[in-house]
Amino acid sequence: MPSINSRVARATADLTELYRDLHAHPELSFAEHRTAAIVAQRAKSLGYEVTEGVGGTGVVARLANGPGPLVALRADMDALPVLEQTGLPYASLATDPDSGRPIMHACGHDMHVICLLGTLEALASARDQWSGTVLAVFQPGEEVGRGAQAMVDDGLFERFGTPEVVLAQHVLPIAVGTVATRPGAILSANDSLLITLHGRGGHSSRPEATVDPIVMAAATVMRLQTIVSREIATTDQAVITVGTLHAGTKENIIADEAQLGLSIRTYSPELRDKVLEAVRRIVRAEAEAAGADRAPTIETLTRLPVTVNDAAALDKTCVALRDALGVEQVLEMGAFPASEDVGILAEAAGAPLCFWFFGGADRAKVAAAQQQGTVDRDIPMNHSPYFAPLAEPTIDHGVTTFTAAALAWLGHQQNR
Numbered sequence: 001m002p003s004i005n006s007r008v009a010r011a012t013a014d015l016t017e018l019y020r021d022l023h024a025h026p027e028l029s030f031a032e033h034r035t036a037a038i039v040a041q042r043a044k045s046l047g048y049e050v051t052e053g054v055g056g057t058g059v060v061a062r063l064a065n066g067p068g069p070l071v072a073l074r075a076d077m078d079a080l081p082v083l084e085q086t087g088l089p090y091a092s093l094a095t096d097p098d099s100g101r102p103i104m105h106a107c108g109h110d111m112h113v114i115c116l117l118g119t120l121e122a123l124a125s126a127r128d129q130w131s132g133t134v135l136a137v138f139q140p141g142e143e144v145g146r147g148a149q150a151m152v153d154d155g156l157f158e159r160f161g162t163p164e165v166v167l168a169q170h171v172l173p174i175a176v177g178t179v180a181t182r183p184g185a186i187l188s189a190n191d192s193l194l195i196t197l198h199g200r201g202g203h204s205s206r207p208e209a210t211v212d213p214i215v216m217a218a219a220t221v222m223r224l225q226t227i228v229s230r231e232i233a234t235t236d237q238a239v240i241t242v243g244t245l246h247a248g249t250k251e252n253i254i255a256d257e258a259q260l261g262l263s264i265r266t267y268s269p270e271l272r273d274k275v276l277e278a279v280r281r282i283v284r285a286e287a288e289a290a291g292a293d294r295a296p297t298i299e300t301l302t303r304l305p306v307t308v309n310d311a312a313a314l315d316k317t318c319v320a321l322r323d324a325l326g327v328e329q330v331l332e333m334g335a336f337p338a339s340e341d342v343g344i345l346a347e348a349a350g351a352p353l354c355f356w357f358f359g360g361a362d363r364a365k366v367a368a369a370q371q372q373g374t375v376d377r378d379i380p381m382n383h384s385p386y387f388a389p390l391a392e393p394t395i396d397h398g399v400t401t402f403t404a405a406a407l408a409w410l411g412h413q414q415n416r
């Protein structure tokens with residue numbers, strides 16, 4: 001009987017070409033039409049029962065193979081409005097037809113799609129070695145934090161079954177071949193806020209007749225940065241970034257309002273509430289201090305929960321990962337200040353989540369940068385215009401990892 005590894009090797013043989021194709025044709029959140037069609041076609045050809053249009057552009061591929069657990073495997077499909085500068089021969093030249101913005105797979109979701117497709121192939125060809133049901137969830141709109149919820153709202157689990165576990169992986173520029181994860185909170189909550197400070201506009205020469213929203217905004221930005229430094233215990237972690245600040249049209253006009261875009265990361269519900277309350281308090285108080293006629297408007301753009309790995313489920317998965325990759329390749333990491341919506345799937349299913357990162361960066365480059373202390377400078381992170389996971393052997397490792405994790409949960413026969 002062919003081993004799982006040889007099945008993986010066969011499954012990944014033509015995936016590099018498809019990876020390059022997906023990379024060259026990225027699509028923004030909820031516009032993953034081409035990607036979804038490719039996924040659907042390929043999953044069907046592997047014998048999966050495929051349903052398209054779940055939660056917008058989401059695709060569900062199901063393979064029932066006798067009695068046993070239902071295991072959900074999730075990959076996100078969307079790209080980002082980034083102008084690619086990797087110089088790769090298959091770099092994206094795509095732009096959004098509506099806005100003209102450049103588009104790039106700068107978070108590696110193309111790699112996630114490819115690795116899940118390879119996993120589906122490996123599992124389909126090894127049907128004699130497991131039993132249960134595979135539920136592959138190709139999710140739209142992760143980068144806007146709404147895709148998982150959209151699929152849940154479209155009846156994902158009612159229509160296709162409630163899984164016993166939700167498994168998901170994300171490529172990161174750590175050494176290829178390694179996997180990094182941790183029990184408990186692995187990714188932060190993300191709250192994105194759009195704050196409008198209402199001033200009173202007028203002539204630049206007569207500030208006494210106005211309430212200047214730019215001064216109000218400047219004071220607010222500086223004060224917001226005291227939340228982490230002055231209100232949070234050293235043992236807690238939080239990040240507050242004011243990522244956008246817009247006001248004014250001309251230097252001799254005092255503007256009517258200023259808008260601030262905030263991104264807030266926290267690692268526990270309690271800290272999240274505390275930080276959000278501090279933000280509201282400071283924003284309101286600075287407006288009052290400036291003599292604003294109206295309280296600021298605070299709008300929530302994104303609300304992503306903390307991503308929490310179930311400790312027992314992760315233990316079980318990691319045994320299989322160590323077995324497949326080697327003990328020293330499975331690393332325990334600290335909590336990571338990025339956010340994901342995959343936790344929404346697990347929560348809606350009432351199932352444990354296992355989420356891990358897998359490496360996509362050249363081992364020698366990572367080692368050299370670590371030695372020189374220049375990782376931040378030399379190794380482009382996700383969302384960077386230079387982010388460029390190696391196609392090979394990342395695909396191989398990604399498929400091996402996902403397949404091993406799935407088999408840990410499916411009724412796996414040990415006679416391979």
Ligand code: ZN
Nearest residue numbers: 107143382383
């Ligand atoms: Zn991302």
Ligand code: ZN
Nearest residue numbers: 107108109170
């Ligand atoms: Zn991502």
